[in-house]
Amino acid sequence: MTPVCFVALGDSLTEGVGDPVGGGLRGWAALLGPGLAAAAGEVRFHNLAVSGAQTGDVLHRQLPEALALRPDLVSVIVGVNDTLRCTFDVHTVVTRLDEVYGACARAGARLLTACLPDPGAMLGLPGPLARPLARRQRAVNSVVHALSERYDAVHLHLAEDAWVADRALWSADRLHPGERGHRLVAARFHALLAARGLAAGGPPSCEPLLPPPTRSANLLWLATAGTGWVARRCTDLLPQLLTLAADELRHQARGSSARLDLSAAQAVTAALAALTTAEQAGAA
Template structure:
């Protein structure tokens, strides 16, 4: 009997950033894989996720590689990096995710998805900067919700619950889970797959094996890798984010902030509607 094959697609969250073991990232997907299959026939796990990946990368590079492996289960968690780019386009994000899900499901793969917290909240940015990012995050999550239902994917509401605001769940960068956070995700995904009847073994342990980083380690990371990460993001995102923040401030001063929310909602509705039109056209 062939072992259950699990392939993980996505960005740094799925790559395992925040959960370092033996100088390498492990993460929730690897922890989940340990709880799939059986003792006599453990899961065959492949992690294709790459830090910084956007929906375009998952569609163009990771999906073809995954399809060649013909996985029984594939997780697709991506979209946060799209929201952090000046090129953000919810129509493009929706079209790419729709194709990724459809191609995997066409092979009979069980697709696992999740909605995620918005970066502005996690980074505790000022309101004028956080609100535009939150709006983008809600747009991506709405699309993921709709497309997960459309394609029959198993969806985890990872943007909800107390865990989002628990400090112990997050690493020094406040963007990626700590070991405890990765374990919490693995446990929830394991529960989701078990409820669907996927062969699973014992659930991953929710208890961290490693000590949390010291304050000195956190400060060192913020002064080195953290600064470099922020510099890269600022070069690409900051000019547009400042423009969005100024637009936010103008609408707030005029009492018309609701228009921004309505515009974002309309863009999401348009993106999903265009997929339906394309599907009908293809069927015809």
């Protein structure tokens, strides 16, 4: 029997941050892989995800390598890092994701996608700082919902769920799942795939095999790797985020905060409509 080829694209979530094993990272995709086939050795798994990746990295760097592997399944979970950059533009995100999804579909691969919780809420940022990030993440999620439907992707809803509030599922950084969380994501993807007849093996266990990190280990991570993560992103985002927060406060004082939400929703609608217009022009 020809092995199933599963290729995972994306950022640190798929790379496996929060689920360290044997000096490396594992993550939900690696946990899902063995359950795609009935017997051991019938799955070829390739994880091309890289921490910090944005939609442009997936399109230009990860996708060509993925297509060369002739995959049967491709997971594409990316976009959070785009929202954390001063260059964020929902039209660009739409265009890039449509190119990635479309290329995978044309290659005959089944897509796996997911929407994600917003990083501001996960980090517990103050409202004026959190709301602009939440608005951006909602925009990305709306795009992923629409494009997942367009390409008949196996789509997992992870943005608004009880799992977000369950601290036992998350690592010390509050942004990445711990082992238990990664196992939950893998099990939920497996259930969706099995329902479509795309997973012949058993589901991954939801129970962690390793003890959770100690409090001292969590503090050490936050003081070293965690501090570096925040510093790298704040250098780029913080000046703009402060401007966005000031704008948020001005609208709040005027009672016009709804305009910001409406503007973001209209931008998503316009970006998706532009895809349709471009397709119609190409067909003509």
